[in-house]
Amino acid sequence: MPVITLPDGSQRSFAGPVTVAELAADIGPGLAKAAVAARVGDRLVDTSHRLEADAEVAIITARDEDGLEIIRHSTAHLLAQAVKQLFPGAQVTIGPVIEDGFYYDFAFDRAFTPEDLEAIEKRMAELAEADLPVHREVMNRDAAVTFFRGIGEEYKAQIIEEIPADQEISLYGQGEFKDLCRGPHVPRTGLLKAFKLTKVAGAYWRGDARNEQLQRIYGTAWADSKALKAYLRRLEEAEKRDHRRIGRDLELFSIQEDAGGGLVFWHPHGARIRRVMEDYWREQHTRAGYELLFTPHIALEDLWHTSGHTDFYRESMYRPMEEDGQPYQLKPMNCPFHVLVYKDKLRSYRELPMRWAELGTVYRHEMSGALHGLMRVRGFTQDDAHVFCQEEQIEEEVLRVLDLTLEMLGDFGFTQFEVNLSTRPEKAVGSDEIWEKATKALQGALERKGLEFILDAGGGAFYGPKIDLKIEDAIGRKWQCSTIQLDFNLPERFEMEYVAASGERRRPIMIHRALLGSLERFFGILIEHYEGRFPAWLAPVQAVALNITDKQADYVDSVAKTLNNQGFRVDADLRNEKIGFKIREHTMQKVPFLLVAGDREKEAGSLAVRSRSGEDLGSMSIDDLGKFLARQVAMRGRSVMED
Known part of the structure; x- marks a missing residue:
């Protein structure tokens, strides 16, 4: 008669073995409906897992960190099932959980299009709506290789062939679809309610450029639509902040x-x-x-044998180079x-x-x-x-x-x-x-x-x-x-x-x-x-001095030189362009401060100062401007002006 101890310390006794699903139902119908898995001791298991002895058990739902990972892994299987239904010639390879989502790699004879992704996502929604039961089965290795090779899944067969012959192979099935996986997985597809396919990219089989090219479909999955919408908003914000685009636009690196x-x-x-x-x-x-x-940047390979890097880190090290009959190694550490x-x-x-x-x-x-x-x-x-x-x-x-x-x-x-x-x-x-x-x-x-x-x-x-x-x-x-x-x-x-x-x-x-x-x-x-709007201490150009007409060119040039001599990074833009054009251009380059001089500023020995957000900071003398910039730099990133 198993006695089950729950996380709150309470216990439930049963006359005989029970499944996790039956335990959840005994606790309450709401939990039974929401359960995606359970933790028995330190081990995650499916809701179909039988509890035959006394155990400490925690029911896992999509609200739990473990539950969310299971939701994402199960959604990767849902993606693969949808792809196989729509594109029977595609072969499935691997589909792991990643931060905030999942991906699945496919071998297919043409590139997936945005329209394909829409169709795949629609089919995934239909499969989720069908609330298909998810079941686990076990095969020996050779039988699993035969099964996957028999349905044309050569990549899966390759993966399984590398598993020791005496190890059990677990498969998870939903409808007509079966996939290799350790699990656990959700008990039914109806628990997969909030997901979105985000992009498709190229990938190599086993991550090696010498192998064949695959297509990787990325997606995200969450406990509910509210969390999904919040994530998609963050994703849009992240796209705006992509360092690769900003780095190119601001000419920072390549x-x-x-x-x-x-x-x-x-x-x-x-x-x-x-x-x-x-x-x-x-x-x-x-x-x-x-x-x-x-x-140095290199050393004799023997050093890395002594340190243990060649034992534990060889795949991340470049091949040794030979010199005077001795192998030298680029340092990884x-x-x-x-x-x-x-x-x-x-x-x-x-x-x-x-x-x-x-x-x-x-x-x-x-x-x-x-x-x-x-x-x-x-x-x-x-x-x-x-x-x-x-x-x-x-x-x-x-x-x-x-x-x-x-x-x-x-x-x-x-x-x-x-x-x-x-x-x-x-x-x-x-x-x-x-x-x-x-x-x-x-x-x-x-x-x-x-x-x-x-x-x-x-x-x-x-x-x-x-x-x-x-x-x-x-x-x-x-x-x-x-x-x-x-x-x-x-x-x-x-x-x-x-x-x-x-x-x-x-x-x-x-x-x-x-x-x-x-x-x-x-x-x-x-x-x-x-988002490329660096605080003044980091900005590559901290300020740009701008003349309105040619009459102020020499003055603006001298101001820039004075400030540069004080240790600031200040450029002078003396081009024969309208002041509005120059302001817009340097604002787009995210320069923290723009220093504008017309006849009045030249006469007074000052500059009109504005921030990159367009805020008018008033006129400042050259001495006051140097003090102002020094204060901004001294704050580093702890307090920057509003953009």
Whole structure:
């Protein structure tokens, strides 16, 4: 007689085994109707799952995070079913859940059109309305290969052939459609009520450009139509803020395919912003007690064997290059280089903690299908740093990193965060004792800083626990940028030591930390956060001085030179164009301030100042204008004028 314990602590007893669906019905008809799955202990299961023994059970609905993911996965199957009904010659490949939605890749002999997407979405709605029951069945591997090959699904057969022969294969079916999946899935298609197909794009089979081209249909799914409409509004806003379009319009950067995909070319205006970011980064780190390093871009491949990267990271590394019979490797990480600097001599406990930072360019072999503007590239500069310390210094050093992180992110205009604390996974290096000390140190630093956090049990790296900060941008999207990771692995692999106060040799603790992540990706986030309207301290051109007629040309030119000599980035537009035309053009370029001079301003030694939003800020003398710009720059991203 199973006894089921519910999340509120209440219990229900049954005379014999019951399904999750029957349990939900016993609790109430509303829950029975809304149930999409259940969590039994730590495991997600279908509503058809039988409960045969005592268990802790939580019924999952579309309102739950797990439920929403199941809704999205089930909607991906609904998409595949609709495509197969409308285009029987299409082959299905994979259809995973992604952030805010899902996609499914198809092999088809022609490109899907916008009209096709409309027809597919309409058929999906019809299938949802039909409220088809969804059922799970199990096959052995060879039978599953035979089944999918028999219905012409060669890609599915390839996937299954790579699964061990003794492993059960689960299939989910609805109507005539069956798909390979671990599940769980919704019990019926009628629970899929709020979805939208968003776009179609090219993709390569298994993400490899050497393989055949597929078509990827993207979609989104939500618990209800209200949430869907809110998301679609955010999507429209995100399209307006797309950093690739804004970067092109403002001539900030480009990805030159002639040089290879995923490689960023910083144009003059983008390079100005990068220089400001780098100068600020170095200044802040120097103030925070870091020494700056510069390390090479390549090293002997043996270094990456020692660090373990060739064991765990080979697919993201470029192939070695041969020189004098020895293989050299482009660096995917800066960490081993900092370790070598540490090992250059024997260290004493009196030298610890040691804080070393580097804007180090690294190279990752990303698949072409994964590249995305500045957000996913093959060569990028990490704002990397490593702290080498003793065990008892961990909490204080983590607190220092948090202080610096929050200060810097605030200066860039980010004040809302989601904080995650990730603990020991099943496979890990280091003793239980040091893991417990390290995790407590991270938690202690977060609590001392007054930061609420989400515990990600088992989500740490194999080499240590970590803190991740996700910044929230102007339209509510979260971006993973800052991370603080403790490492017991590299000090062991490289046999790092310091001489303790007792005279014995000990291993230091290594703290990996990045505050911005990579300059390229962070710049892309900044572009979208500000929609290209950078605060004055970051703007590539902080102000443009404009003459109304040729009579003021020399005056305007001298004003621009004076302000530039004061350290501001000011251009002079002396073209023989109407003032309204010039104002519109520089407003479109999102220049923060426009400085206009006619005869009256020239006579008075002043300028009429207006913001890019069109606000009249009045006339200012050159001295007052310099003070005004200095105040705007000093505010950084913490308080900018309304646009």
